[in-house]
Each structure stands twice: as structure tokens, then as C-alpha cells.
Amino acid sequence: MVCGGFACxxxxxxxxxxxxxxxxxxxxGIAAWGIGFGLISSLRVVGVVIAVGIFLFLIALVGLIGAVxxxxxxxxxxxxxxxxxxxxxxxxxCACLALNQEQQxxxxxxxxxxxxxxxxxxxxxxxxxxxxxxxxxxxxxxxxIKSSHPCxxxxxxxxxxxxxxxRFVGGIGLFFSFTEIFGTECRVTRMHWKRWIVDxx
Numbered sequence: 290m291v292c293g294g295f296a297c298x299x300x301x302x303x304x305x306x307x308x309x310x311x312x313x314x315x316x317x318g319i320a321a322w323g324i325g326f327g328l329i330s331s332l333r334v335v336g337v338v339i340a341v342g343i344f345l346f347l348i349a350l351v352g353l354i355g356a357v358x359x360x361x362x363x364x365x366x367x368x369x370x371x372x373x374x375x376x377x378x379x380x381x382x383c384a385c386l387a388l389n390q391e392q393q394x395x396x397x398x399x400x401x402x403x404x405x406x407x408x409x410x411x412x413x414x415x416x417x418x419x420x421x422x423x424x425x426x427x428x429x430x431x432x433x434i435k436s437s438h439p440c441x442x443x444x445x446x447x448x449x450x451x452x453x454x455x456r457f458v459g460g461i462g463l464f465f466s467f468t469e470i471f472g473t474e475c476r477v478t479r480m481h482w483k484r485w486i487v488d489x490x
């Protein structure tokens with residue numbers, strides 16, 4: 290067992306949920322900062338990040354209230370949700386770490402073809418036009434269009450960063466998926482200690 294006693298499991302659950310609260314507020318803040326400074330103009334991307342932040346905040350709130358108030362029903366639902374999130378997050382993290390260069394390129398091309406606003410942000414921020422080739426009939430917001438030099442395609446530039454980003458996201462996802470197992474373990478330990486105290490009385 291990771292947590293040995295009732296007070297230990299309560300303190301661990303509280304600390305873990307405070308960490309989740311900070312991460313959720315950080316996600317919401319980064320999304321607001323990105324749209325405020327004009328780094329991201331895609332409302333779909335910002336909406337997904339904010340929705341994930343709010344979902345994580347609500348889970349952390351349920352876990353925190355359940356741990357502080359000794360509310361068994363809240364902690365039970367918290368444990369079930371945490372296990373489901375663990376399965377999804379662990380799978381996505383492993384997929385991020387397992388993608389090879391060719392699969393990354395295919396995934397990036399699908400994303401490039403399915404979003405117009407993010408495409409414009411990428412072309413403007415990375416100063417490139419088109420994914421593999423640039424069609425002059427397409428719009429490009431990169432500053433290289435105004436210069437005499439030809440614009441480079443975005444695929445090699447994005448591909449250079451994609452591997453690093455996927456490894457970073459996969460590693461962070463794996464770390465947080467194991468904290469979710471730790472939270473579930475603390476919840477189960479807490480439940481056993483609660484029963485033992487009730488039976489002892």
C-alpha cells in the first residue's frame with residue numbers, strides 16, 4: 290500500500306487534488322493568454338483546452354470535498370472517474386510516445402487539412418506557406434510572401450518540433466496517469482481505514 294493510514298490517505302488526496310486544481314487553472318490561463326496575445330485564433334482549440342481545464346477542475350473539486358468531508362459517495366464517483374481518465378490518458382500517452390516519423394507526418398497532414406484557422410496561425414507564426422507545397426491561389430499570412438525569397442513549406446518546420454512535443458506530451462501524460470492510480474490507491478486505502486475504524490468502534 291502506498292498510504293499507510295487514514296490521515297495519510299486524506300492528506301495525499303488533498304495534495305493530489307490541489308495539484309490537479311493548479312494544473313486546471315494553468316490550462317485555462319494558457320488558453321486565455323494564447324487568445325489574448327493573438328497566438329491562437331482557433332476558437333475550437335481554445336474551447337477544447339478550456340473544457341479540459343474545467344473538467345479537471347471539477348474532478349479535483351469533487352475529490353477535495355470528498356477527502357475533507359469524508360464523503361464516501363463523492364469519493365466513490367471520484368475513483369470511478371479517475372480510473373476512466375487513467376485508461377484514456379494512459380492510452381493517448383503511449384500512442385504519443387509510439388508514433389514514428391511517418392505516422393507523425395500523416396497525423397499532421399490530416400490536422401492541417403481539417404482546420405483553416407489553426408493553419409493560418411501556423412503559417413503566420415512559423416513564417417511558412419502550404420504544408421508540403423504552396424499553392425499561390427491559397428491564402429497565406431506569412432511575412433515571407435511579401436519578400437522576394439520563396440516561402441518554405443510548413444511540413445519540415447512542424448515535423449522538427451512534432452517529435453519533441455509528442456515526447457513531452459506523452460511523458461507528462463504518463464506522469465499524470467500514474468498520479469491518478471496513486472489517487473485511486475489513496476481512495477481505496479481511505480475506504481478500508483474508514484471501515485476498520487467503524488468496526489473497531
